[in-house]
Amino acid sequence: MSRSKRREAPPDPEPLSPVIDAHTHLAACGGRDAASVAAILDHAEAVGVRGVVTVADDMVDARWAVAAAEWDDRAWAATALHPTHAGDLNDETAAELRAMAVHPRVVAVGETGLDYYWLDKSDDCAPKSVQHESFRWHIDLAKEVGKPLMIHNREADRDLLDVLADEGAPETVIMHCFSGDEAIARECVERGYVLSFSGTVSFANAASLQAAARVVPDELLLVETDAPFLTPHPFRGAPNQSYVLPYTVRALADIRGTDATELAAHLYDNSRRVYRLALPDQ
Ligand SMILES: [Zn+2]
Numbered sequence: 001m002s003r004s005k006r007r008e009a010p011p012d013p014e015p016l017s018p019v020i021d022a023h024t025h026l027a028a029c030g031g032r033d034a035a036s037v038a039a040i041l042d043h044a045e046a047v048g049v050r051g052v053v054t055v056a057d058d059m060v061d062a063r064w065a066v067a068a069a070e071w072d073d074r075a076w077a078a079t080a081l082h083p084t085h086a087g088d089l090n091d092e093t094a095a096e097l098r099a100m101a102v103h104p105r106v107v108a109v110g111e112t113g114l115d116y117y118w119l120d121k122s123d124d125c126a127p128k129s130v131q132h133e134s135f136r137w138h139i140d141l142a143k144e145v146g147k148p149l150m151i152h153n154r155e156a157d158r159d160l161l162d163v164l165a166d167e168g169a170p171e172t173v174i175m176h177c178f179s180g181d182e183a184i185a186r187e188c189v190e191r192g193y194v195l196s197f198s199g200t201v202s203f204a205n206a207a208s209l210q211a212a213a214r215v216v217p218d219e220l221l222l223v224e225t226d227a228p229f230l231t232p233h234p235f236r237g238a239p240n241q242s243y244v245l246p247y248t249v250r251a252l253a254d255i256r257g258t259d260a261t262e263l264a265a266h267l268y269d270n271s272r273r274v275y276r277l278a279l280p281d282q
């Protein structure tokens with residue numbers, strides 16, 4: 001397949017309704033203003049994706065995510081400093097993040113956590129100690145405002161679970177783009193954490209992640225695109241958007257040996273419950 005062909009957007013999936021994209025980045029998907037956000041969400045809604053949580057990773061993105069959630073009632077926001085940007089946390093940004101966290105359209109504190117992948121690959125990546133400090137601050141913020149904590153974890157499984165246990169996890173913890181193995185999944189399930197799976201679960205080389213996806217009870221599952229990244233099989237490498245989500249739900253249903261419509265119903269209920277979204281019954 002040629003390079004240009006690989007970059008073509010995936011075709012619309014067969015509709016699957018209703019589902020919620022538990023983690024996306026609308027700005028990085030081309031969202032600029034109310035009209036471009038509405039276009040992305042119209043496309044998603046046409047295949048059954050009723051709403052999305054758009055996630056920030058720095059202060060500019062956080063302000064934008066809150067605005068997007070105000071423009072369109074199918075979008076909610078999650079705000080925090082991504083672990084790679086943990087160095088931006090100071091008195092001023094902390095005050096602003098605290099104010100955002102109580103905004104009614106902000107449904108989670110995130111994405112925060114630990115990212116060891118970028119440590120030695122990017123000069124801009126916050127060092128470990130700074131990431132730990134910021135992660136602990138965000139854990140406390142989630143507890144203070146009583147909203148879910150949305151975790152980003154890259155190559156930091158053990159430290160991440162240890163910091164959470166040490167600091168004391170909030171009532172609801174969402175492991176976004178879960179990437180651990182079966183043992184880590186079991187540990188998260190025992191702690192009552194919610195595991196959110198992205199397109200990576202559908203990849204051909206994802207046997208260990210697929211084993212993890214089989215041990216999660218229905219009520220602790222979410223599904224996400226993490227768009228514009230992590231486009232599911234067989235469109236890996238192509239641009240991702242929320243409308244692509246049904247491919248991942250179907251892949252997850254296959255992996256778990258269940259019916260996709262039944263799984264979608266669980267996922268919809270879980271999204272409503274976990275994020276406390278004001279959405280109707282199915
Ligand atoms: Zn992430």
Ligand SMILES: [Zn+2]
Nearest residue numbers: 023055111226
């Ligand atoms: Zn993300």
